[in-house]
Amino acid sequence: MSNRAPVPVVTLSLIGLNLAAAVATTLDPTLADRYGFWAVRPDGFRAFTSLFLHANLLHLAGNLVFLAAVGPLVEFHARAWRLGTVYIASGLAGVGAHYVVARSLEFSPPLVGASGAIAGVVAYATLLYMGMKVPVAPKLGLKVSVLTLVWVAMQGVGALMANNAEAGSTAYWSHLAGFFVGLVLAFLFRAPKQASLRIGHEALDRMNQRSPAAVLATAEAILAKHPADPRALRDRAIAYGDLHEPDKEAAAIREWVERTQGEPQRESLAYIRDHRLWQALEPLDRARLAHAYQEDSLGEALLESLVKGPDNPQRADALLSLAECLSDRDPVRSHALLTELAEKYSGHGAFQLAQQRGHWPLPKSGAKS
Template structure:
């Protein structure tokens, strides 16, 4: 006797998979209700799918019922194992409809096969989330084809007992699983009494829909980009800059909006080509980071660019946005240095007026340097006599003078 049970993967979810956990909770709650009511058989008759007795919404409700605790536990394990990463990769708005549609298509294939070949099965209740989960496996096989599945095994033969852990590639794991379903379906067709308690065609139908949909939305290309990018990051860490540049370039060509790939591309490229060639890309990445409110990345990119190429001639509008970013992150001294560069290097720009006010305000309110602020504000009043911010500048100047008297 032996058991093989998957318990995890090397691909953790990148965000909280709310829909996956919600589906698990719904299935558990329905199971508790299903076996907690006085007449559970009536629940099965009403909400399970019976091919010979098409009943209301049973084509949908059947996937939330289960035939026992082990049935529920096995399905929820697979839903958790494969659903978490898929939901994070696809987004819940694709994940949830695909899950439900897989369950419905799985039921339709089961109905077609059973009605044509299995009179006994046509009067049997169909329950379980496995058809919907099979759709997830079909998508997972293409999207996460390099993922490793962590397995626990237990072997018991007379006096020989062994247990432990091992890993297997996701493609091999899923290939073995679907082969078991096809074999079971063939045996059921050959002899309806063999394996009739397992709806193999439901699994095959859900799996087929999931794989077909993954092919239609080119999900395997997204998976390839992720793995190629991981190789590029590894090459960059090992200072193999040419390979990192080549691999990240492949991803950027396929996905121009992939910020992570562009970042690896520019960081590896500056070691193999003139750095000036990559300044526009640095600035573009900073703009993207600011638009996505990824302030930490914008700060890191700016610091990196300034340290490598101080005379980069950055656009004053972008520099002003970076100053705001640094101030929001609490780096007030850094924000002041950026604002000072705008004032000195682009005194005639539209941003210099705003930069002078923000510069003075930070000096007064955050850094306790009112004398420097007062000098900047006196310069502001002289240079911008008709500014719409003149009253505000005079208020700041009065505040600076008051602080200087203390």
């Protein structure tokens, strides 16, 4: 498994677009006037292009530093497409606020800059990390939520004190509108839940350095709020195993499998296979999962558990399925499985299906059903 850090593709792409626009503007200074947003003649296309243009190097650097700082936080914890959505929606909201404020002025320069868009990303990141402390001085740290409130207050005061559109200064109303839309999207995309899970997972990381009992208590607390969280389901099952409580371990494993899908469920089945804990799952559940993972090595492992384990109602079907799975790779084993199917289950529907499909051997005389 690779230990390389994930790459914030969307964040880097947005930074790249802003830098490319800055280079283009340096080569052709008229681009800001041509593709910035003019309140006196609003245009949807220029509302979009204005999100990547900047007035000067300081304006660009300030925005990109913030984007580089908070963009990956949102991208990794809220999915990449949500970062892009927040950036564009918040930026357009900022443009809309600028239009409302500036349309009645005698003169308003074109609006350029990603400040409204980045304000929305900051709002989203604030909900994800509102309890985290940021060092602001030696031995002094302030919570992210406090710093954000200070920033919002500064924008509000600036908006009330300065007719920024007329003066061509920082568009305070655009910042506030972008922040508000980012906040709304954060709630729509359930950022508080993501924050709760992140805090819970960080607690699990710490408890894993202590004891299985500590892990179990933390996992149970997370599952009380988030019953289908794969990480907590996994750590709870492992903790019961470490505490040598097989019945509770089996129940936790079943819940881990039942409550997850996709890769998390695959991880649960791999854990069962690696630790030979198939008895935690009922034969019928193993048969169902074997069908779901028939193109995967896990499907073969599930079938093996049914064939090699105690006799059960799914064993005949498992013999046929495993024989077909091994027909090309291990024909000798496949033949042996079909022979056992014929000898022990000649009256079973699985054997009749084997005959219809042209599998051999045929049932021997006196074979038991």
